[in-house]
Amino acid sequence: MRTAALALLLGTLAVHALPLLPARNWCIALPLVAALALWPRLPWLLRLPAVALSGLLWTLWRLPDPGLALPPAYDGQTFVLEGRIAALPEHDHRRLELELETTEARAADATLVPLAGRVRLAWYEAPAEDPPQVGERWRFTARLRAPYGFANPGGFDRERHLYASGVVARGSVRSQPPPARLAGAEAHLIDRLRARFAAALQRLRPADPGTAILAALTIGEEGAISTHQWETFRRTGTTHLMAISGQQIALVAGLMFVAVRAVWARLPGLAARLAPVRAGALAALLSALGYALIAGMGLPVRRALIMVAVGSLALLAGRELLSTRTLALALIAVLLGDPLAPLSYGFWLSFGAVALILYLHAGRLDGRGPTALALRLQWAISLGMLPATIVLFGQLPLVSPLANLLAIPWADLLIVPFALAGLLASLASDTLAGPLLDLAGLTTRLLLGALDTLARPDWAARVVPTPPLWTLALALPGVAWWLAPPGFPSRRLGLLLCLPLLAWDWPHPPAGGFRLASLDAGSGLAVVVETAGHTLLFDAGPRLGSTDAGRLVVLPYLQSRGIRRVDALVLTHLDASHIGGARSVRAALPVGAIFVPDPLAMPAEGAASCVAGGFWIWDDVRFEWLHPPPGHGAGEARSCVLKVSGAGGSALLIADLDAGGSRRLLAGGARLAADTLLAPYQGTKPPPAGLLAAVGPGRIWLSTGRGNRWGHPKPEVLAAWAAAGVQPDDTAAAGALLLDVPANATEPPLLTRWREADRRYWRVH
Incomplete structure (x- = not known):
């Protein structure tokens, strides 16, 4: 039975490791395979594969179909929903979180859309008196989105969590027409007791x-x-x-x-x-x-x-x-x-x-x-x-x-x-x-x-860096050896098998090379530049309800890389979508230098100005400020612009630099040519005139935020960016963008799109 249980587990895990689910038609073979697995006269060398295959087919048959989530054609549209409150409402940062077990969903054109599952709703204007209760039947008008989440190395896989919870869409409740209670609590008796x-x-x-x-x-x-x-x-x-x-x-x-x-x-x-x-x-x-x-x-x-x-x-x-x-x-x-x-x-x-x-x-x-x-x-x-x-x-x-x-x-x-x-x-x-x-x-x-x-x-x-699974395969027998009963020979030697797990460190860039990571942080910016021995954080992402991108995105990524210190923190300008996560980062990790456009306008202890002409070198990689010029006035025109250059490539990092700031940047005589361009305004606006010609990038990175309420990126904006002959990459669709720049010009940089590299069947694509 013990061996059979492990074989069944392996079959189940095989399904969860798939990037896409195979056709469920294969499940028709489940009765035959299960019969073979239970046949006592079958040799165990044949029974175990049959048990594992039974686990695979059973899991495939029982899994919720990811295709039952909100159809892409309806993503971002407004619906009229009817259903029962299926879980205890939760209060979270001035909003009420509800899970609605839908019985009917109609689009704005009155089309009936099948939503076989739960819809998670955020109600920002919920009444303080007589709020919704579990088991009640309600009608809501809500703008729905697919159940997506951020996609970053080391980050929490929200899409996996929502899929496992049966959530097929997320949305926010509209105040008009007002939500209506259709019937009292007639179901969910246990949840009503829990509410009491x-x-x-x-x-x-x-x-x-x-x-x-x-x-x-x-x-x-x-x-x-x-x-x-x-x-x-x-x-x-x-x-x-x-x-x-x-x-x-x-x-x-x-x-x-x-x-x-x-x-x-x-x-x-x-x-x-x-x-x-x-x-x-x-x-x-x-x-x-x-x-x-x-x-x-x-x-x-x-x-x-x-x-x-x-x-x-x-x-x-x-x-x-x-x-x-x-x-x-x-x-x-x-x-x-x-x-x-x-x-x-x-x-x-x-x-x-x-x-x-x-x-x-x-x-x-x-x-x-x-x-x-x-x-x-x-x-x-x-x-x-x-x-x-x-x-x-x-x-x-x-x-x-x-x-x-x-x-x-x-x-x-x-x-x-x-x-x-x-x-x-x-x-x-x-x-x-x-x-x-x-x-x-x-x-x-x-x-x-x-x-x-x-x-x-x-x-x-x-x-510690998130280690690969092979280190755990060594550590488990090592722990068993170490915790063996007294009298077991050389128990302390078991600790040697744990050393790869404890001492593991992901390879860092070589001297002269660097890693550029534009993290999936929604409608904001968070970029990490890592050299052989130093780390720079270029903005820290936005506020996100009761938390922020620093806690949900930046810190998990740094932790997964084993980074315990931020040597330089750049806060490009005073905007919540760029500095919202800075406090969480500074509270969790030691931070060295802090750069802001104007220390008087953006007070931060020990902060220095990012003034054009300043530069420093880390591990044979040059960091140079290109903007703002000395003595320039306040505003987004003062946003920091940083160029990172190594032997194998360069990157130009621009935040929210307005048209006036762009003209001054282009007229300043700075060397703007770079292989990778981090687009101004995260790519939500057309490129300033002359910028693409001056930079000549081979890669253009956007960070518009998937499902944003402004509808970015607009088709005409994408067309303007693509006019340079380069198809832009957007963290909204690709997840985190990771570029490993080598230490010499003979090797090509390695680009990783995280949603593509870490594809799983439950992910929204």
Whole structure:
């Protein structure tokens, strides 16, 4: 069974690795292949490929069709939508986030458009009183977009997340005609109960920053957790605590198992009919199901419930609870029930943690007390999961073992029991619920304070380059060797296999060469120039609701490259689409020099002016300011212009330089010729007269922002840029644009369009 579970997993992963899904007609062979996989007389060398192929065909059959998303012809159009609110509404930065399970979608011309899935809507003018509730039926007029996201190395794959969540379109609610409630809550009974719990938390603990943590740990709602709190969890390696998974559900099931078994054993009449162990297992299964329903039955919760259910059924059948066969059965059940599960990091973390527990538990009962064994086990799990943390998150939280040793038992034994008891009591009386939720809030504040203290030192978490998977393939047996039972020969040698994972560093440009990366940051600009030993950031992207491109785009890219310092930060001019992410970058990484057009107009501590004529050289690469001229007035005409030149090529970086500034740039006598041109205004306006002739670029880069409300880039603007005989590349369509410029002129530069290089079947193209 264990080998079959791994074969099934390989078949499932083969589908998720595809850039495009094959025709579903192949699924007609599934019954025959499955029959071969289950045929006991077939040699196992033939059965295993049949199991893997069964997993592939089953996954292909069960996956939602990416073609059911909003048709490209309707992208950006206004629709009249009818449907039910399918999830708890979330408040996020002056807007209400809704998920509408559509029953009807009509375009502006009244054409009925099939949208088989959920539509995620942002309502900026939602009423403060009597807002929408889960289960209610509503009519909205909304402008819809395809469910796309930014495409950058190291960045969060939002399109994968939306696809796995069944979201087929995103949009914003229009105020006219006004939204209308068509019917009250007649469905989603469990979600309505969860809404009551959420309201109770807000009613009884309205001003407590720990309330968001309680909501995450009880009803699975993470939307109110602050950016600072997420950063604390990230630096301490405790982010997993905020996602209800096997840990919390197993806790509730375990407590119920122990309590029911103890009581059942003291009732001879009942114990004679049903063994106390089986009664406890049945109670554990029912309690886990109840908690999973309250938590929203999201993907991690369903996965955890399946794992607990398999364990409970093993006890009911008289089998061993902690065994690799039980884990294999749980893996098979998860993959058959939810083929999308491997797309979630939680899938790997939860199964990896359970497998590690089984490995550590085998033959380790050395006479220690339960407390000592639990502490030793928790410490070993924290150490054993560090390789997966590095590969999945590109970070080595050095305080993680200590933080988890404190946080896991604290959350499981104090916060969760008090919070769940308080919410259940709120159904009867706020008077009963108040003290319990007060205790839950107090324990939450104490935990947050302790984690803040651990996360504060600079050495608490070390940014590491996102390593390739082969380093993990070496590290896993190395960790198993290191954590082997006492007496195993040379256990410390296992650490040698972990060295490639810990010491990995992506190749940096050679001296004289550089890497130019125009990141997909929406309707804004964020460009990274990397030499052999230095990094320059040319603008930091826009604000993005309650967050910014610095946090969502720039920092993940720098982290994926293992860059721990920005040697120069250029803020080309005072515009939110260019400087919106600067604060996040400066808060996360040490920043050397800061350049602005006018330090008086753009105050930044230690900032210098980007005045034409200034230059410096890093690693045989020349950086030269071409604009603004000394003493020029304020405005966009003062926007910084930088030329980067190496032996193998050059790039001219222009931000929002208006017509007057362009004329002065062209008349200034500067050497503008460059191989790559970063277009002014991100390419949303036609090129200034004479610019293309003066530069003569072989590559033109735009950054208009996919799905922007202005409709950029306009066809006439694209035609004007293409008049130079070069087809422009736009991060809106190509994702991040990465150009590796060699150290000599004999080698051609290497251009990578990230959406093309990292193509996946769920991506919007």
